[in-house]
Amino acid sequence: MSQTVWYTTARRAKGGGTGKRATDRGATSAIATKTNPIDIAIRRIASVAALSEREQDFIRSLPHTTDSRRRGVILVTEGSRTQSMTFVISGWACRQRFLPDGRRQILGFALPGDILDVGILSGGTASTSIVTITPVELLKTPIPAEMLRSNPELCKTDGSGDGSARIPELVRLDLLASKLELARAQDHVLRLGRQTAYERMAHLLLELHGRLGAVGLTRGPVFSLPLTQEALADALGLSIVHINRTLQQLRADRLVEMGAGVVKLLDADALAAIADFSPNRSIRMAS
Amino acid sequence: MSQTVWYTTARRAKGGGTGKRATDRGATSAIATKTNPIDIAIRRIASVAALSEREQDFIRSLPHTTDSRRRGVILVTEGSRTQSMTFVISGWACRQRFLPDGRRQILGFALPGDILDVGILSGGTASTSIVTITPVELLKTPIPAEMLRSNPELCKTDGSGDGSARIPELVRLDLLASKLELARAQDHVLRLGRQTAYERMAHLLLELHGRLGAVGLTRGPVFSLPLTQEALADALGLSIVHINRTLQQLRADRLVEMGAGVVKLLDADALAAIADFSPNRSIRMAS
DNA sequence: CGAATGCTTGACTGCGGTCAAACGATGTGG
DNA sequence: CCACATCGTTTGACCGCAGTCAAGCATTCG
Numbered sequence: 001m002s003q004t005v006w007y008t009t010a011r012r013a014k015g016g017g018t019g020k021r022a023t024d025r026g027a028t029s030a031i032a033t034k035t036n037p038i039d040i041a042i043r044r045i046a047s048v049a050a051l052s053e054r055e056q057d058f059i060r061s062l063p064h065t066t067d068s069r070r071r072g073v074i075l076v077t078e079g080s081r082t083q084s085m086t087f088v089i090s091g092w093a094c095r096q097r098f099l100p101d102g103r104r105q106i107l108g109f110a111l112p113g114d115i116l117d118v119g120i121l122s123g124g125t126a127s128t129s130i131v132t133i134t135p136v137e138l139l140k141t142p143i144p145a146e147m148l149r150s151n152p153e154l155c156k157t158d159g160s161g162d163g164s165a166r167i168p169e170l171v172r173l174d175l176l177a178s179k180l181e182l183a184r185a186q187d188h189v190l191r192l193g194r195q196t197a198y199e200r201m202a203h204l205l206l207e208l209h210g211r212l213g214a215v216g217l218t219r220g221p222v223f224s225l226p227l228t229q230e231a232l233a234d235a236l237g238l239s240i241v242h243i244n245r246t247l248q249q250l251r252a253d254r255l256v257e258m259g260a261g262v263v264k265l266l267d268a269d270a271l272a273a274i275a276d277f278s279p280n281r282s283i284r285m286a287s
Numbered sequence: 288m289s290q291t292v293w294y295t296t297a298r299r300a301k302g303g304g305t306g307k308r309a310t311d312r313g314a315t316s317a318i319a320t321k322t323n324p325i326d327i328a329i330r331r332i333a334s335v336a337a338l339s340e341r342e343q344d345f346i347r348s349l350p351h352t353t354d355s356r357r358r359g360v361i362l363v364t365e366g367s368r369t370q371s372m373t374f375v376i377s378g379w380a381c382r383q384r385f386l387p388d389g390r391r392q393i394l395g396f397a398l399p400g401d402i403l404d405v406g407i408l409s410g411g412t413a414s415t416s417i418v419t420i421t422p423v424e425l426l427k428t429p430i431p432a433e434m435l436r437s438n439p440e441l442c443k444t445d446g447s448g449d450g451s452a453r454i455p456e457l458v459r460l461d462l463l464a465s466k467l468e469l470a471r472a473q474d475h476v477l478r479l480g481r482q483t484a485y486e487r488m489a490h491l492l493l494e495l496h497g498r499l500g501a502v503g504l505t506r507g508p509v510f511s512l513p514l515t516q517e518a519l520a521d522a523l524g525l526s527i528v529h530i531n532r533t534l535q536q537l538r539a540d541r542l543v544e545m546g547a548g549v550v551k552l553l554d555a556d557a558l559a560a561i562a563d564f565s566p567n568r569s570i571r572m573a574s
Numbered sequence: 575c576g577a578a579t580g581c582t583t584g585a586c587t588g589c590g591g592t593c594a595a596a597c598g599a600t601g602t603g604g
Numbered sequence: 605c606c607a608c609a610t611c612g613t614t615t616g617a618c619c620g621c622a623g624t625c626a627a628g629c630a631t632t633c634g
Contacts, residue, residue, distance in 0.1 A: 095473070097473070099481055105480040119465060122465075122466050171458055171462070174462065175406060175458070176409045178406060178469060179411055179465060182414065183414040185472035185476060186382070186415055188476050189472060193522075194391070194392045228611085228613090229614095236480070237481060241593095244613065245590090245614090246590095483621080515580065516581070517580080525622070526622070526624075528582085528624080529622050529623070531581065
């Protein structure tokens with residue numbers, strides 16, 4: 001069940017609708033009742049950086065295809081190259097790496113609205129593998145070499161904004177996503193290096209709540225968390241047993257409620273104080 | 288002493304030269320005897336990504352000023368904005384963050400050739416503070432908004448390469464640096480999350496050796512390491528005492544020799560096996 | 575020369591890991 | 605529809621890696 005709660009929510013408009021809704025869907029295009037998938041990416045980015053109308057339109061105008069994957073599937077293999085830029089539309093994935101003896105570290109999570117292959121426009125290879133944690137819907141847009149080759153005009157815009165607007169939209173997007181990913185990785189380093197299990201867990205829950213909230217996937221302090229305790233352990237650098245005990249402690253302290261893949265933050269302020277959490281540290285992009 | 292070894296080395300050509308050298312310096316420009324400072328940055332980047340002649344020339348042609356700072360000085364404050372892109376020419380600095388109770392985590396090191404304010408072209412603020420560990424020479428080049436505004440042509444190039452060459456050099460540089468920084472942060476997460484003290488230390492020493500080697504600051508397996516055990520502790524998420532014991536263990540195992548701020552890797556292969564180290568994981572940029 | 579800084583060592587502690595077993599929920603095939 | 609296997613969670617007992625506390629050294633520097 002824990003794996004499907006988010007999914008049910010995400011699909012509600014589609015699978016669980018009333019008869020009336022279904023009729024609506026038939027009458028207009030799917031886009032009318034369901035938001036354009038790419039909007040979730042725009043929303044995510046806009047939550048952190050100022051996107052001009054022009055930029056939003058540009059992103060919407062990108063040619064793209066959607067695609068879905070089961071849970072437990074490898075989306076990206078460390079060291080591989082990609083020819084397209086991929087957004088997560090729904091579902092969870094994680095970046096991870098293994099040590100030769102099997103120890104796993106989850107480096108971060110890819111949530112709806114996130115770009116999977118960050119930094120791709122610089123031309124390199126993937127720095128981590130990415131694996132789905134739940135079923136996932138992806139949006140791919142063919143990109144760098146290809147698009148730019150066929151349309152060199154993409155390299156210049158007449159942006160009249162703050163100069164950075166002159167940077168081609170797609171590149172700016174990649175740059176933004178890279179920076180966000182870096183800031184999150186740095187948060188993660190601090191968590192693992194200098195925080196206790198209790199603090200780490202509080203910090204991670206707040207991060208996920210904030211990120212999901214930015215794309216409308218929370219209901220107040222409640223959000224679904226399709227992670228096993230094993231995944232939490234591998235993310236926070238702890239053992240499963242200790243994760244279990246840490247969660248019990250947080251519950252006992254009346255800071256969170258958890259169950260069936262759903263989390264409720266009972267006292268976000270207290271959690272933030274414990275974890276020294278400040279939302280989107282660093283990333284005040286708008287100028 | 289440990290703080291000055293690197294410095295002596297870096298300055299050797301300038302301060303410790305013979306009378307004859309001094310004459311040479313007088314006769315030609317400083318650039319003739321001393322490599323152009325910006326070349327170290329080019330060398331660093333080229334060690335990891337293919338840079339065309341055109342790109343290298345572009346970087347060299349950037350207007351720039353040099354600047355030096357003492358050790359223990361703040362170069363960048365978390366949350367601040369910068370109008371210039373800054374390269375480290377010599378010396379060490381570190382990205383760090385504090386918890387309210389004083390615990391410190393070093394998120395990474397900035398070595399000669401590195402870009403300090405990674406991701407700056409995306410327009411945001413600094414995600415960490417940066418502090419000098421030794422005296423440092425910097426090279427600043429006025430940038431994003433400013434340059435692009437005054438010279439929109441920078442946004443298009445006729446690059447005939449792999450498409451990514453069409454991306455304006457400066458932006459590509461920033462993108463590359465961001466990706467490198469991200470890959471290193473991810474390495475760091477794995478270290479802190481799933482490796483033992485012994486493994487972490489081996490991994491860090493190999494990383495630093497590799498990065499210094501890329502800019503010619505090693506002599507075979509030897510390099511100078513101007514870090515106190517306290518700094519190592521804050522980087523690796525350990526206590527000073529444990530750092531000390533871990534180093535002793537590495538010495539006892541005949542894997543490294545250390546002293547007076549100088550490190551010698553006695554068995555890099557064994558260290559790599561212990562730490563699961565692969566140089567520049569992820570970053571095969573050249574196509 | 576004393577003061578400061580950094581390194582080293584020993585004794586003790588504790589956070590978090592390991593091992594092991596039991597329990598609940600889910601799911602699959604006969 | 606139940607038997608059984610699987611997966612994830614929970615709990616208890618014990619252990620060990622790394623932290624803390626404290627003191628003693630070695631260098632450097634004003």
